[in-house]
Amino acid sequence: MSPTVVVNDVTKRFARTQALAGVTVEVSAGVTGLLGPNGAGKTTLLRILATVLGPDSGSVRTLGLDPADARDRTRIRRSLGYLPQEPGFQRGFSVFEFVDYVAILKELTPARQRHDEVRRVIAAVDLTSVSGKRVRALSGGMRRRVALAAALLGDPQLLVLDEPTAGLDPEQRLRFRELVSQAGEGRAVLLSTHQTEDVAALCHHVVVLHEGLVLFRGSPSELAQRAEGHVWFAEDRDPSARIAWRTGDGSHRNLGDPPAGVVTVPPTLEDGYLLLVGARDEEAAA
Amino acid sequence: MTWHITPELARSYADGSAAGAPSSSVEAHLLACDACRALVASEAPAGRLDAVWAEIQEQVDAPRPTWVERLLTRLGVSPADARLLSAAPSLQVSWLLGLVAVLAFAAAAASSDERGLRAFLLVAPLVPVIAVAGAYGRRIDPTYEVTRSTPYPTYRLLLLRVVAVLSVSVALTAVVSLFVGAGWMAMAWLLPSLAMVGVVLVLTRYVELPVAAGSVVAGYALAVTAMVPRNEVDVVALAESTQLVSLSVAVACLAVVVLSPARRAAFRRLP
Numbered sequence: 163m164s165p166t167v168v169v170n171d172v173t174k175r176f177a178r179t180q181a182l183a184g185v186t187v188e189v190s191a192g193v194t195g196l197l198g199p200n201g202a203g204k205t206t207l208l209r210i211l212a213t214v215l216g217p218d219s220g221s222v223r224t225l226g227l228d229p230a231d232a233r234d235r236t237r238i239r240r241s242l243g244y245l246p247q248e249p250g251f252q253r254g255f256s257v258f259e260f261v262d263y264v265a266i267l268k269e270l271t272p273a274r275q276r277h278d279e280v281r282r283v284i285a286a287v288d289l290t291s292v293s294g295k296r297v298r299a300l301s302g303g304m305r306r307r308v309a310l311a312a313a314l315l316g317d318p319q320l321l322v323l324d325e326p327t328a329g330l331d332p333e334q335r336l337r338f339r340e341l342v343s344q345a346g347e348g349r350a351v352l353l354s355t356h357q358t359e360d361v362a363a364l365c366h367h368v369v370v371l372h373e374g375l376v377l378f379r380g381s382p383s384e385l386a387q388r389a390e391g392h393v394w395f396a397e398d399r400d401p402s403a404r405i406a407w408r409t410g411d412g413s414h415r416n417l418g419d420p421p422a423g424v425v426t427v428p429p430t431l432e433d434g435y436l437l438l439v440g441a442r443d444e445e446a447a448a
Numbered sequence: 449m450t451w452h453i454t455p456e457l458a459r460s461y462a463d464g465s466a467a468g469a470p471s472s473s474v475e476a477h478l479l480a481c482d483a484c485r486a487l488v489a490s491e492a493p494a495g496r497l498d499a500v501w502a503e504i505q506e507q508v509d510a511p512r513p514t515w516v517e518r519l520l521t522r523l524g525v526s527p528a529d530a531r532l533l534s535a536a537p538s539l540q541v542s543w544l545l546g547l548v549a550v551l552a553f554a555a556a557a558a559s560s561d562e563r564g565l566r567a568f569l570l571v572a573p574l575v576p577v578i579a580v581a582g583a584y585g586r587r588i589d590p591t592y593e594v595t596r597s598t599p600y601p602t603y604r605l606l607l608l609r610v611v612a613v614l615s616v617s618v619a620l621t622a623v624v625s626l627f628v629g630a631g632w633m634a635m636a637w638l639l640p641s642l643a644m645v646g647v648v649l650v651l652t653r654y655v656e657l658p659v660a661a662g663s664v665v666a667g668y669a670l671a672v673t674a675m676v677p678r679n680e681v682d683v684v685a686l687a688e689s690t691q692l693v694s695l696s697v698a699v700a701c702l703a704v705v706v707l708s709p710a711r712r713a714a715f716r717r718l719p
Binding site: 209212213214236237239240242244246249250251252253254255256258259262263264266267268269271273274277278281293294309312322 | 502505506509510511514527528531532535540589590591592593594595596597598599600605
């Protein structure tokens with residue numbers, strides 16, 4: 163099965179900041195996670211895939227089409243759902259009115275069918291009971307769900323979600339995970355996040371970005387395996403550890419090159435990510 | 449109960465072919481008779497029930513158009529375009545109130561003496577341009593990012609909003625001009641204003657709408673400021689040549705906007 167999105171050696175610069183420095187990524191059906199620290203270039207990459215921005219160099223093929231071409235770009239947009247990092251809402255619009263507004267922008271007609279589709283996506287994010295409420299009167303979690311409903315309009319083949327779980331409480335995050343995993347059935351979802359738990363729970367594929375470069379591409383378990391033999395517990399912070407933190411039971415979880423004789427424990431995806439990014443930061447500092 | 453609905457009447461009622469009087473009788477009877485309710489329900493085609501339910505749902509929870517949408521629809525704008533227009537920041541009540549306040553002060557100054565009238569004629573052309581600046585843009589429209597990812601032609605949305613905002617601001621400025629008391633002279637701002645909006649629209653091919661409008665306003669302000677010490681302000685405000693040049697610029701810009709091949713998507717019929 164050919165990938166939904168193929169990004170080849172893409173660069174993007176904003177004034178003095180090199181946001182993307184030659185990124186090559188493929189996104190196929192299912193949920194792909196995009197991990198990386200702040201300023202890694204995640205949002206820039208997602209905005210390029212959402213056709214909001216164009217790259218400075220390199221190529222992007224989405225659904226077999228070229229977003230640099232105006233006609234192709236319009237066709238891509240008809241098959242695209244996008245949840246920006248900070249979704250904005252029209253002041254004074256109700257949930258139904260806002261989603262309907264986006265449905266008009268997505269050229270869903272006639273009005274009756276459009277309204278049916280609006281009801282469908284509002285029900286999909288479990289907001290039917292508040293569809294007549296003003297968006298500004300809703301909690302942050304509910305607003306994110308409204309924005310997700312708008313992204314789901316028209317059953318898009320590609321969903322681009324920029325930090326959809328940011329600022330959500332644990333219960334809302336679980337609900338969101340459920341929605342995203344459902345959305346990932348039969349379509350490609352690209353999900354940017356800081357939360358390694360979200361990636362471990364949802365994604366079949368993960369890409370780690372750092373300072374505009376791809377550090378890792380593979381499955382979540384492969385990323386976790388990067389820390390195999392590099393995680394151990396000790397009573398105190400081990401001087402040989404690159405990163406260490408005190409856990410709830412008082413012991414320290416150490417990540418790095420273990421001293422001889424310690425017993426290592428199975429790593430998590432977070433361990434793999436932290437070691438990968440930490441090693442890169444150390445190389446840069448050196 | 450001595451009367452019950454016959455299967456034929458139940459069928460005709462259920463498929464919508466029964467006349468008005470029998471239908472009324474059926475409806476009154478159904479309120480009190482379980483057996484006949486069951487009979488009519490069994491005769492009702494499934495598709496028709498779904499359609500009736502969908503219609504009820506549509507009537508109950510489809511959003512009621514706002515006053516701006518209702519006004520625009522009455523003026524011949526499609527309901528979908530009216531919704532897109534109603535979201536323009538500079539068509540919001542707060543913006544319009546601000547506009548009216550500025551114009552009221554300008555009109556009060558204009559009524560005082562001839563100098564005030566000149567000042568009004570220099571300020572009034574800027575009002576529609578500033579209103580247009582607030583019609584669409586990255587920092588102005590909260591859904592700008594999402595809008596850019598949809599197939600809806602951005603330039604069409606921009607033009608729709610500019611036309612709506614321009615109409616409202618020009619109408620408001622014209623109404624205020626009537627109170628200035630200088631006859632048609634008080635409308636001398638109109639053509640320069642339209643010319644400036646035309647230039648703004650042409651510039652949107654290269655820069656965002658607020659930047660384009662800001663540049664034009666700044667250029668105009670600089671020109672006027674340079675003329676004040678030389679007592680040439682009347683040339684800007686009142687001269688026939690100014691009006692002719694403004695008309696020419698407005699028409700030329702309109703031609704560029706309409707005829708530009710890159711902008712054709714804005715005028716295509718939407719599905």
